[in-house]
Amino acid sequence: MMLALSGCSGGSETATSTTPSPVPSSTPTPTTSTPTASTPSAVPSTPPAKPARTAAQLAKALLALADLPPGFSVEKDEGGDDGSDVTVSSKDSRCAKLVAFSNADNPPGSKASAGQSYSGGAQGPFVDETIDAMGSPAAVRALQKSFKQAVAACRTMTLKVPGEGTSPISVREVAAPQVGADPVAVRFTATSGPLEGFEVTMVTTGVDDVVLALTVVNGLPEDIDGATSAAVEKAQDVLGATKSGT
Template structure:
């Protein structure tokens, strides 16, 4: 069972998210001319020199995030308890893992789950970690969304998708397909607008599989953790460590 199948999936399909940008402009008016002529007004044949308005200074912008910068914000082994290792990326068919549902109320979450990257993402970085043969297995992703407002909109859209859906079907090539329950759970209080969801296979060949996903904001970046075989303390500890690391490297953004 690959441990990466929900990291890019559930978060990054914010197909329905359209980040709204706001522009701010200002205009200045010239003062009204005096209506009282000066004594030399009629005697002077030289018009006063024209004044040139100072060019406006464009507002400062936050430098665009890069994948290399985001990668530095991911957890390192030094940030995790002893016994963890970094998992190498596996390109052996995880893209064929799908979530589906015939329930129209789940259409939004299905879209979230099967997309590769958020449509508003400007840059991405991911990493996988293993706590041993029995886990926990942790995937982390960081997606730069361009602004904190876009992050908040994504979090709101993702939460609405979770609340609307109760069951879906998970299909893993070579492993089978099983129904899974969808349940919003309490998210660790780290980052901004944290959201957490638990996916549990209720029957079939994948019965017993349980995956918890947490997404939260770090300024203009969405941080997502997908944890398999994790105890509550694993979920809390990993989320706190990931947010601290991202904040220390990436700052608050805009």
């Protein structure tokens, strides 16, 4: 949202002069220009905007293996759009916003992004982390509010995992780790079909002007809490963000 400020020009005091030229400086008119010249000094100056975040800067704020428990490894980025992505869908219009959030590569309004995936072994836990620069803390708060509303409005969706099958999933907001700003957590659980028992927990939270999201598969509560806390602390340190919790 942009707020446009338009300046107002005051009336001219030189109308009483019969000389059309504004050059003479010996006339009393300069006394009327003195207060107008001092007026801008009463207007507070706008603080300089922070430099825009870059993808390279955000990548440095991602978790490294040293930030995770022993046994984790970095998953290689497969890249490309080969149709192998996990997707969700729903015929319920109330789930439309959550479907859009879940299937998007980046949240709406993202200015720059970085991500990385990690594996704790053949059985997991599997952790996916993304960091998106939103431009301002206000934009982060608005996104978190919108995501929370999307989660609350939806109860069931359909999950498709290429090569594994399709199953209905329940959608349930759960307690989020109390780190960062305005944290939100949601759990997706396959309730029947070939994916029955498959469970994914997603946590999103704000770190000043960026949104950090962690998606955890086959993770225990301590895995989710530990990964989220480590990710927020790393982002705060690297990005010079305010170390505030909720």
